[in-house]
Amino acid sequence: MDFRRYQTADYDACLEIFKGNVPKFFMEAEQAEYSLDLKNLDDPYYVAEQDGLIVAAGGYCLNAKGVGLTWGMVRRELHGQGIGRALVQFRLARIAEDYPDQAVYIDTSQHTRPFYERMGFTAESVETDGYGPGLHKVLMKRPPVSP
Template sequence: MNQADRFKLEIKQTSSLTALELLEIMQARVAVFVVEQDCPYQEIDAKDEAAWHVILKEEDKMVAYARIVGHDDGVSISFGRVLVVKPYRQMHLGRTIVMAALTEIEERFPEKTVKIAAQEYLRKFYETFGFKAQSEVYLEDGIPHLDMILEK
């Protein structure tokens, strides 16, 4: 069985998620971004209310995730909270979920520039998608980040 047959992609707005899907997303995000990265911050925020959730599943279990939200500049679009659950890491699913998010952005928001706040250690990863650094490295919640942009 190849990966295309093994995994199923779902993209839903927050209001379309079931309670169990929302719970699974929030548990995974807190596990990765708060617990694993030892970074206490308000992981669930107001952006979740209008977000598009990009979910890669194996059967009914989420294995990778990203969310698409409006950028803080009010003009651009952004994605973030990109994660792959632990047992599925090293399978290149991070690349799969980012490609799915970018495809969804292109379909839903074709006129918008994509801007992200990337963790600095992932700079080269995002550069492979065409992103370019737009800032120096800065600390966000104690983790080195940089702003990156994908222009049309």
């Protein structure tokens, strides 16, 4: 699997990955925000390719709280194969280089909370139905990552 910076030619593949993760991991209404974010990227965003196919995407941004992981996702049919773990580890390594003293945050759902706990994150708050009915918003934090 190879990671590289997102390019505009990756737009359709990324939207396809997003749609494949609706409704369990994303609300359909979030697609417009994701689409707009892809069209106006200012922050680092990456895709993972395997055998010529984009299998995952995700990025990060600096914000008032620290560094936030953004829009991380894996093709639904490839969940459970270590791609998500590799994507998070790749982004954490970039963050350690760019922002070594910053905590890392993620807003995620109850469905991926255990995954991020295994990656060293701890839940700080839970907002029931924070993304929509049945999809709770979980704010998680990981201490600064050393390079």
